[in-house]
Amino acid sequence: MRIGIVGGGITGLTAAYELAKRGHEVSLFESEPDLGGQAATFPVEGTRLEKFYHHIFTSDREMIALIEELGLAEEMRWLPSKVGIYYEGEIYDFVTPLNLLRFRPLGLLQRLRTGIVTLYLQQFANWRNLENVTALEWVRRNVGQQPYEVIFRPLLRGKFGQYADEISMAWLWSKFKHRVASRGPAMQRELLGYMEGSFQRLIDRLEERIGELGGEIYPGSPVKRVIIEGNRVTGLEIESTEGETPVEHRFPLVIATVPSFVFLEIVPDLPEAYVARLRQVEYLGAVCLVLLSKEPLSRIYWLNISDTDFPFVGAIEQTNLIPPEAYNGKHIVYLSNYLSRHDPHYHLPPQDLLTTYLPFLKKMNPAFNEAWVEELWLFRADAAQPIITCDYSERIPPLWTPVEGLYLANTSQIYPQDRGMNYSVRLGQRAAEIVERVEKGETL
Numbered sequence: 001m002r003i004g005i006v007g008g009g010i011t012g013l014t015a016a017y018e019l020a021k022r023g024h025e026v027s028l029f030e031s032e033p034d035l036g037g038q039a040a041t042f043p044v045e046g047t048r049l050e051k052f053y054h055h056i057f058t059s060d061r062e063m064i065a066l067i068e069e070l071g072l073a074e075e076m077r078w079l080p081s082k083v084g085i086y087y088e089g090e091i092y093d094f095v096t097p098l099n100l101l102r103f104r105p106l107g108l109l110q111r112l113r114t115g116i117v118t119l120y121l122q123q124f125a126n127w128r129n130l131e132n133v134t135a136l137e138w139v140r141r142n143v144g145q146q147p148y149e150v151i152f153r154p155l156l157r158g159k160f161g162q163y164a165d166e167i168s169m170a171w172l173w174s175k176f177k178h179r180v181a182s183r184g185p186a187m188q189r190e191l192l193g194y195m196e197g198s199f200q201r202l203i204d205r206l207e208e209r210i211g212e213l214g215g216e217i218y219p220g221s222p223v224k225r226v227i228i229e230g231n232r233v234t235g236l237e238i239e240s241t242e243g244e245t246p247v248e249h250r251f252p253l254v255i256a257t258v259p260s261f262v263f264l265e266i267v268p269d270l271p272e273a274y275v276a277r278l279r280q281v282e283y284l285g286a287v288c289l290v291l292l293s294k295e296p297l298s299r300i301y302w303l304n305i306s307d308t309d310f311p312f313v314g315a316i317e318q319t320n321l322i323p324p325e326a327y328n329g330k331h332i333v334y335l336s337n338y339l340s341r342h343d344p345h346y347h348l349p350p351q352d353l354l355t356t357y358l359p360f361l362k363k364m365n366p367a368f369n370e371a372w373v374e375e376l377w378l379f380r381a382d383a384a385q386p387i388i389t390c391d392y393s394e395r396i397p398p399l400w401t402p403v404e405g406l407y408l409a410n411t412s413q414i415y416p417q418d419r420g421m422n423y424s425v426r427l428g429q430r431a432a433e434i435v436e437r438v439e440k441g442e443t444l
């Protein structure tokens with residue numbers, strides 16, 4: 001069957017690959033000149049680097065299996081993570097139980113309590129019981145106000161910005177469960193996975209395999225409109241370059257992997273109730289300022305910022321995971337913030353952001369000097385993070401849409417796990433499987 005896929009991120013590429021393997025004729029349309037979506041990369045110092053920091057966990061089963069299937073296992077590197085918390089002028093290591101025991105911003109009893117509750121959460125299975133309570137309420141009640149402020153809120157702010165206090169405990173539970181599954185015996189260290197030469201290797205290999213299986217990929221081809229006739233999808237209208245009239249491609253089946261607000265822009269005349277359902281899920285955007293520096297900022301890979309006066313919520317120093325030798329001896333730091341795409345700060349140019357961030361970088365490392373920064377890049381992702389508030393499961397949009405032959409698979413359907421490439425792989429595989437079964441006439 002001829003199948004059109006909208007979006008060349010991990011979900012779209014995986015769905016295209018799976019369907020091509022099953023003998024379907026797939027055509028994938030990506031609006032950007034490069035594939036990869038939120039996992040896309042750019043050139044840095046003779047290699048590639050993700051626009052937004054990326055690693056995987058040892059518990060990311062589907063992603064690891066896909067990497068193996070594509071013959072890329074040899075290119076995976078598993079490296080000990082260095083996670084820390086920046087609190088009132090000091091950087092604290094925060095990986096092992098011992099780090100928690102030594103964490104001075106909390107009293108001894110609070111540290112013990114945090115440890116016990118963390119252990120409890122790792123054993124806890126029925127996340128549905130945590131769905132209708134915010135992490136704020138749950139942690140305050142079971143651990144205390146101070147641990148929430150110092151440890152848990154920074155973690156939530158690092159993903160949900162101003163919405164941190166509204167996030168469901170089910171999401172936080174899943175985060176703990178997932179992170180712990182990625183740790184070794186006695187939780188003494190956590191291993192994080194990264195590909196030699198960046199995850200571009202995976203994107204390229206997917207593109208190559210889809211081509212070998214007869215699929216077609218069109219980067220730089222924004223879908224303007226999904227064509228619907230008599231409540232059945234019949235094709236895609238692609239915006240053409242240089243103001244020519246849009247090009248139509250006919251497909252009896254379409255999988256859209258774009259964020260829900262984009263889906264609503266390209267699909268006309270959807271029923272009101274369905275539109276309202278999609279609008280129930282809101283997204284936060286991510287702003288990432290990437291610094292190429294002569295010197296390191298800190299010794300930590302992933303630093304959650306606990307101080308709320310900071311204008312960024314995380315400092316992720318790539319070269320504290322992958323040594324600087326991979327980047328001609330330079331150091332790479334991502335300064336990340338999660339904001340609404342409607343917030344004026346979201347649109348600030350890179351140099352203005354650096355100027356705002358400078359006094360805070362000096363707080364973190366008094367020796368930090370603007371002259372260290374050799375290059376600066378700014379990347380924004382409009383739909384970086386669906387906002388997972390209480391009872392989210394009731395608002396998840398289904399893969400099925402009210403239009404026959406039209407399916408939607410995007411990050412808003414990933415729950416209770418934190419969205420990530422592993423779950424996009426899983427979603428792409430699931431979409432491919434469901435689409436095939438439904439079109440074969442199976443009732444699911």
Ligand SMILES: Cc1cc2nc3c(=O)[nH]c(=O)nc-3n(C[C@H](O)[C@H](O)[C@H](O)COP(=O)(O)OP(=O)(O)OC[C@H]3O[C@@H](n4cnc5c(N)ncnc54)[C@H](O)[C@@H]3O)c2cc1C
Binds near residue numbers: 029053257258422
């Ligand atoms: C700051 C940040 C850090 C992250 N860190 C990690 C990490 O460490 N580990 C991890 O596993 N995951 C991480 N992720 C998440 C991961 O990148 C995403 O979950 C995953 O890449 C989402 O893939 P997707 O294909 O579902 O969506 P997207 O990547 O958003 O893909 C959708 C695609 O659709 C395209 N598109 C939009 N409109 C149109 C149109 N009209 N026509 C055609 N194409 C269109 C877009 O350009 C995009 O390429 C991170 C994400 C962000 C933002």
